[in-house]
Amino acid sequence: MSSTPLAIPVDVELLATPFDPLQSLAAWQTRLRIESPCIAAAEAHFIGRVRPVTSDGAPLEALELEHYPGMTERRIAAISQALALQHGVAAVFVGHRVGRLKPGEPIVVVAVAADRRGPALRCCQEVLETLKHEAPFWKREWVNGCGHWVAANTPL
Amino acid sequence: MATGQLRVRLFAGLREEAGWHERTLIHQTGMTAATVWTLLNLGGTAPPATVRVAINHEFAALHTPLANGDEVAFLPPISGG
Numbered sequence: 519m520s521s522t523p524l525a526i527p528v529d530v531e532l533l534a535t536p537f538d539p540l541q542s543l544a545a546w547q548t549r550l551r552i553e554s555p556c557i558a559a560a561e562a563h564f565i566g567r568v569r570p571v572t573s574d575g576a577p578l579e580a581l582e583l584e585h586y587p588g589m590t591e592r593r594i595a596a597i598s599q600a601l602a603l604q605h606g607v608a609a610v611f612v613g614h615r616v617g618r619l620k621p622g623e624p625i626v627v628v629a630v631a632a633d634r635r636g637p638a639l640r641c642c643q644e645v646l647e648t649l650k651h652e653a654p655f656w657k658r659e660w661v662n663g664c665g666h667w668v669a670a671n672t673p674l
Numbered sequence: 675m676a677t678g679q680l681r682v683r684l685f686a687g688l689r690e691e692a693g694w695h696e697r698t699l700i701h702q703t704g705m706t707a708a709t710v711w712t713l714l715n716l717g718g719t720a721p722p723a724t725v726r727v728a729i730n731h732e733f734a735a736l737h738t739p740l741a742n743g744d745e746v747a748f749l750p751p752i753s754g755g
Contacts, residue, residue, distance in 0.1 A: 566755060583754075584686050586747065589731035614754070626755050646755055654728070655754030656686035667687040668753045669724075 526602040527553060527609040530594045532585065534617045539565045539627040546611040546629060558608045558631035562642035570621040572659040573668060579660045581619045586654040590614075593653040598645055605641035607632035612645065614655070680740055682710055683747040688725065692716060705740045711748065724751045 529546055543563060551557065568581045598610040611629040619625060628646045632638035650671045657668040680699045689695045697714060699705075707727040708720055720736070721727070727734050728747040740746060 585754075586683075586685060586728070586731075586749070589728055589747070592731050650755035651752055653754050654685070654749055654752055656750060657753045658686070667750070669751050671753050671755070 526599060526607065528595050528598040528602060529609075529611045530591050530598070531611075531613040532591060533613060533615050536619075536623055537613065537615065539613065539624045542613045542627055543611070543629055550609055550631060554608070558633060558638075560632050560635045560638040562630045562632075562635070562638035564626070564628045564642055564646055565624060566626040566646075568619045568621050568623050568625050569672075572661060572666070573670075573672070576661050578621050579662065581621075581625070582658040582660060582665065583616045583619065583625070584656045584658070585616050590654050594649055597648045597652055601641050601644050601648065602630075605630075605632070605637040605644070607637050607641045610641070610645060612649065614649075614653075616655075678742050680705070680710065680743075681745040682714065683745065684716075685747065685749055687750045688716070688748055701740060701742045701744070706737045707734070707740070707746050707748070708736045710740070710746055716748070721748060725749065726752075 570578055572578050594612050598612055602610050607630050609631040613627040615625045628642050630638045630642040632641065658665045659668060678701055680701045682697045682699060684692050684695055699710065699713065711721050712719060726749045727736050728749060729738060729740065730745055
C-alpha cells in the first residue's frame, strides 16, 4: 500500500509593487504560529536586492521583471513543495517581485522553517537556485532608456 | 477557450521579435509545439535549443501532441530570483 506524503505549508507571493521583506517575513511567521502550535526551532532567510550595475557592469537605471501569470506561481509552489519534502522541513515562503524595480529594491525573499539549521539552510538555498532556472521569470536591464533581455543567471 | 482551438503565447524577447503576445489557432490532430512554431513562422524550422515549451502551465517536450483547448507557450531563457 502506498501513502501520499503530507503537504507542507508553502506560501508564494508575487508582488507588483515595492515590498518590505522583513514585513513579509513577519506576516509569514504570524501565519505559521496561527496554523501550527509547534514553533520550528530553525529558520533560514534569504533576501535578494537589485544590483546597481548591469551584467556588463554599466550603471543600471531599472530592472524589469516579466513573468507568466499562473505558471510562475504554480512552478514556485511545486518547486518549494518538492524540496520541502526532500529536505524534511516544516514550511516554505517565497515572495518575488514582478514589474519594474529600481537598483537596491528587494526582488526576492525565501524563508524556510525546520527543526534543524542544516535542512533549513540547504532547502532555502536550493529553493532559490531552482526557482532561478525553473520558474518562468525574465529580466530586462534598462540603461539610458534602452532595455536588454538578460539571457543567463548571475553566478552563485 | 472554445473546443477545437489552441492558444499560443510568447514572452519577453520572443514576444518582441514576433510582434505579438498571443494567437489562437485551430487545433488539428497530430499538432505539436514544433508544428505550431513552424505554422506561425516564428523562425527557422524549430525553436532554438534555449527556448522551452509549456503546455497548460507545465513544461513539456517540443513534440508532445497538443489537445483541443490547450495553451502552448514558448519560453525564452529563464532569469529569475
